[in-house]
Amino acid sequence: MIVVVVMALAVVALILATSLYYTGTTVTGSTQSGDYAAAGVLAVIGLIALSMSAFTLLQSRRQVAEMKIDIPKVMTTIGCSSVGCDAKTVREFQRGDYVYKELDAPCQKCSGKQMITAIYKEVKDKEKKYPV
């Protein structure tokens, strides 16, 4: 609410500044001379207030847009339990998966028993490093 009021006041200040600059007359009708300095001051105040209130509004809009829960992609690694077979597949996590769960589907390479060896999420955004 306050942001909107500030924005409205900023617009009023800008209008006053324009009016003073071109006519030397304020919107209330009183005539003044040599008001370029006042017009400049009003314009600066108006611009600052307008940009600050616009920035605040944009920020709150962005925060509303950010309001969602990130569900990370979780991967399941399946390995073959036969000695010497290094077959490994990675697929998306399915409900019911757990580490060391033996799967019914046999290994495509050696027909041995398959087992879930790992379940993890990969973090795409690397943490910012500080050289200290």
Place this chain on the structure above:
Amino acid sequence: MYVMIREVENSLHKLKYIKEEGRKVTIEAIKEIGKPTVDPSPRVDRFLEYFTIGPQSMDPAGVVYKLDHILDVRDERMKDEVKLMAPSSDEVQVNNLENTLEAAMALNFIYKVVRHYYIQGKKTLSLYVIMQLQMILPMVMKEAEAYASALKAFAYGQPIGDGAGPLIAAKLMHGYETRKVQKDCVVATVPFAGRTALVLKAEGPGGNVGKPGDAVETLIEENEGKIATLIMIDAGLKLEGEDVGEVAEGIGAAIGGPGVDQYKIEEKLTKYKIPNYAIIIKEDIGDAVSPMRKEINDAVDKAIERIRSVVLERTKEGDKIIIVGVGNSIGVGQ
């Protein structure tokens, strides 16, 4: 002051959204898994407001066992409630749903506390109340977001960062016969570097931390105190600047929670003069309750190597040792 209030307000809106999402996810999970005949929403709402009163500690003697009893009652009550809400769920699913509900409860609590201080700050127009709240908000939001991503992990039964300890124990005990020990734990006798290792973890794959304190007590008593060393592996909070999945070694009982298990373990270790070592896998609070990161999963082999070097350096061949993987076993079998 205005900027600070705006910031708190925005965070509060986000917390409210996360809390509502938490409630929604929980109800959906209960409906999907538990197939209830009646709408579980009122029961879930009642459950979200559930509280636990800690024991009186004016006379601290025996307070640990009082707390232990209260926690047992709470755990039992929660499990019974979940069974009532989700009658078709099996033991693993009951544990997972209980964890989901606990995450939703945590979100509800965070939201209510932040709202309390926000309203109090506005009512009293106290800059300091708002300022304190605004200062801790980044940490609060980080924790809330972590719980929010934990909700799905718990509902689906995915391993979480806190499961690093059980994951290591599972790797050591996999392929060996296991037996159950009190409470909600499993143990396997495993040959390890020429020693006999009793490897212990909370029973998985359901969301469960067990009571390693009771289990270690039982194992030490079964072996009449003839244990050469106790090694505990747990997820440890990292400091900013440290890498996720870093393995560190130390001394002491590596176990979090309310302290009951740590107390019981320390009592037994002191009684039989058993040395204990701790190995931690570093991660932050967000990683601990959200699906396990690859870096943590990759740290398993490094941690096992570290255990091996501790065992080789600190024990003799033929000794009996206990290795405990502390943490939540969700999504980790054995």
